[in-house]
Amino acid sequence: MANYEDIISKYQDLPGGIIEAYHALQREYSYIPEDAVRVAAEVFGIPTAKAWGVATFYSYFKVGKRGKNVIRICESAPCHVAGAAEVIAALEKELGIKMGDTTPDGKFTLELCECVGQCQATPVITVNSKPYGDMTPEKVAGVLAEYR
Amino acid sequence: MAEEMRIVLRNYGKIDPLKIDDYMAAGGYKSLEKARSMKQTEVIEEVKKSNLRGRGGAGFNAGMKWNFSYQVQSEEKYVVCNADEGEPGTYKDRIIMENDPQSVIEGMAICGYAIGSKKGYIYCRGEYPYVVDTLNQAIAQAKAKGVLGDFDVEVRMGGGAYVCGEESALIESIEGHRGEPRFKPPFPPVIGLWQKPTIVNNVETFANIPIIIEKGGDWYKAIGAPNYPGTKVLTLTGDVNNRTFFEVPTNTTIREVIFGLGGGIAGGKKFKAVQIGGTSGGFIPESNLDTSIDFDSMNSIGAVLGSGAVFVMDESRDIVDVVARIAKFFEHESCGKCSPCREGTKRMHEMMERLNAGEGSAEDVELLGRLGKVMSVACLCGLGQAAPAPVLTTIKNFNADYQAKFN
Ligand SMILES: Cc1cc2nc3c(=O)[nH]c(=O)nc-3n(C[C@H](O)[C@H](O)[C@H](O)COP(=O)(O)O)c2cc1C
Ligand code: SF4
Ligand code: FES
Numbered sequence: 009m010a011n012y013e014d015i016i017s018k019y020q021d022l023p024g025g026i027i028e029a030y031h032a033l034q035r036e037y038s039y040i041p042e043d044a045v046r047v048a049a050e051v052f053g054i055p056t057a058k059a060w061g062v063a064t065f066y067s068y069f070k071v072g073k074r075g076k077n078v079i080r081i082c083e084s085a086p087c088h089v090a091g092a093a094e095v096i097a098a099l100e101k102e103l104g105i106k107m108g109d110t111t112p113d114g115k116f117t118l119e120l121c122e123c124v125g126q127c128q129a130t131p132v133i134t135v136n137s138k139p140y141g142d143m144t145p146e147k148v149a150g151v152l153a154e155y156r
Numbered sequence: 157m158a159e160e161m162r163i164v165l166r167n168y169g170k171i172d173p174l175k176i177d178d179y180m181a182a183g184g185y186k187s188l189e190k191a192r193s194m195k196q197t198e199v200i201e202e203v204k205k206s207n208l209r210g211r212g213g214a215g216f217n218a219g220m221k222w223n224f225s226y227q228v229q230s231e232e233k234y235v236v237c238n239a240d241e242g243e244p245g246t247y248k249d250r251i252i253m254e255n256d257p258q259s260v261i262e263g264m265a266i267c268g269y270a271i272g273s274k275k276g277y278i279y280c281r282g283e284y285p286y287v288v289d290t291l292n293q294a295i296a297q298a299k300a301k302g303v304l305g306d307f308d309v310e311v312r313m314g315g316g317a318y319v320c321g322e323e324s325a326l327i328e329s330i331e332g333h334r335g336e337p338r339f340k341p342p343f344p345p346v347i348g349l350w351q352k353p354t355i356v357n358n359v360e361t362f363a364n365i366p367i368i369i370e371k372g373g374d375w376y377k378a379i380g381a382p383n384y385p386g387t388k389v390l391t392l393t394g395d396v397n398n399r400t401f402f403e404v405p406t407n408t409t410i411r412e413v414i415f416g417l418g419g420g421i422a423g424g425k426k427f428k429a430v431q432i433g434g435t436s437g438g439f440i441p442e443s444n445l446d447t448s449i450d451f452d453s454m455n456s457i458g459a460v461l462g463s464g465a466v467f468v469m470d471e472s473r474d475i476v477d478v479v480a481r482i483a484k485f486f487e488h489e490s491c492g493k494c495s496p497c498r499e500g501t502k503r504m505h506e507m508m509e510r511l512n513a514g515e516g517s518a519e520d521v522e523l524l525g526r527l528g529k530v531m532s533v534a535c536l537c538g539l540g541q542a543a544p545a546p547v548l549t550t551i552k553n554f555n556a557d558y559q560a561k562f563n
Binding site: 069084090121 | 285350399
């Protein structure tokens with residue numbers, strides 16, 4: 009818990025800094041631990057409900073456990089027509105989990121997302137925000153190998 | 157044949173974006189110096205005269221907007237650069253910031269001088285952590301050089317909410333709240349960030365400012381379409397040969413973009429539709445391809461220029477399937493503050509899925525049309541107002557695709 013406070017309190021004096029604090033937490037844990045939301049509320053002097061409301065509003069944040077490596081697949085229209093569905097199927101098969109789930113060893117989480125702004129190379133996936141473009145089912149294993 | 161014209165991307169590939177000396181050797185920060193030797197009102201006049209209109213989608217005259225903030229007496233004012241870039245199929249602000257971050261910072265500093273603000277924020281989408289790094293390095297270099305004077309710039313990261321591109325939601329987000337749009341009026345130039353006068357402009361808008369100050373408003377307004385002068389950075393996606401970005405004068409036609417620069421439809425197929433401006437843009441049929449891309453011409457065909465995303469679909473594409481996908485986007489991104497949008501996007505998605513699965517009827521199409529009309533007038537912010545556009549324009553222009561689903 010002390011650890012959460014160390015991270016969060018760096019942003020205490022920044023006006024509106026709670027969102028930056030959440031980003032910092034997520035860089036550390038790949039998600040926002042539930043207890044950290046309570047700590048954030050205390051540090052920023054706002055009701056827990058409000059800190060919770062902010063954390064859950066933004067889709068880039070995930071409150072509650074997630075895998076070490078977060079794989080997001082863009083399903084916005086340009087990626088959709090470029091074959092995102094086949095990439096999704098390949099990822100699910102390769103990892104043995106469905107979209108939204110985490111592998112039993114806690115290494116990977118699969119999530120759908122909207123456009124990540126790398127549309128010169130549709131379909132696109134990101135691993136821990138790092139983009140991989142022109143994805144094909146064949147390329148999936150190679151990308152995963154970097155994180156295994 | 158259409159040709160590129162690089163104003164915003166004038167330094168693209170010519171300078172090292174992480175070397176401020178390169179930027180300055182190319183004339184960078186001379187415009188800020190020049191602006192500071194002018195009266196504030198003169199700077200605003202020059203920008204007004206250029207008729208530069210916002211590149212973030214709403215097309216408002218930048219100089220006029222600045223004048224609103226200038227006229228308000230206030231100890232504190234803010235300059236905010238909208239780098240939330242959430243419109244699917246759009247990545248032009250990323251290209252600008254990655255390749256020439258100083259031009260954006262210089263544009264913001266000129267705005268700061270003109271309106272009397274000493275503090276700028278760049279609100280950069282959370283999906284671009286690598287751009288945030290570039291921006292922070294660029295700001296540090298500008299501060300170390302002392303070129304910004306007493307103008308400070310800080311980068312804030314968005315949290316992956318499309319609605320935060322809407323300026324009042326963006327302001328709420330910088331303040332550390334949920335990104336829900338505010339009721340307007342008052343508008344941000346008068347009451348914005350922390351209740352102070354705030355100019356929110358798009359990345360591309362700011363990147364245009366230094367060259368306008370350098371060469372003058374008259375020079376700028378002679379480029380492209382008279383009512384929306386200058387250039388626009390476009391990003392091409394979908395079934396087009398050259399899936400890349402181009403900067404073109406605003407009097408370039410859609411046809412020139414797709415079949416000239418874009419190299420035509422991929423795989424030798426035929427053109428079917430193009431959606432311009434991002435996911436909230438209208439779908440445009442072949443018969444309108446000779447329209448120029450400027451703001452007003454696009455509006456006149458029931459479409460928008462928006463962010464400048466150009467999403468091309470060939471003859472093999474199922475329009476209903478694409479629009480169903482888009483409807484899911486809006487249901488997901490609706491912030492839920494007002495009911496016409498919260499409920500409307502949900503029902504719209506439901507009906508589109510039903511139609512797409514072949515379980516819909518002509519009655520659904522009729523209902524969609526009515527719901528869409530209500531949403532476009534009753535929703536609080538631009539998200540809900542524009543959400544029906546893909547549905548309404550495809551019912552109108554691509555009705556056969558709908559008919560095929562239930563006949
Ligand atoms: C739902 C929604 C999303 C928006 N997203 C963006 C965006 O990502 N970037 C942007 O510059 N403007 C966006 N806008 C427009 C802004 O509200 C605002 O008009 C713009 O930032 C003003 O800058 P400009 O005059 O330079 O275009 C969005 C508007 C709406 C309603
Ligand atoms: S129109 Fe939609 S996004 Fe805009 S305020 Fe209403 S619910 Fe929120
Ligand atoms: S549409 Fe998928 S990255 Fe932009």
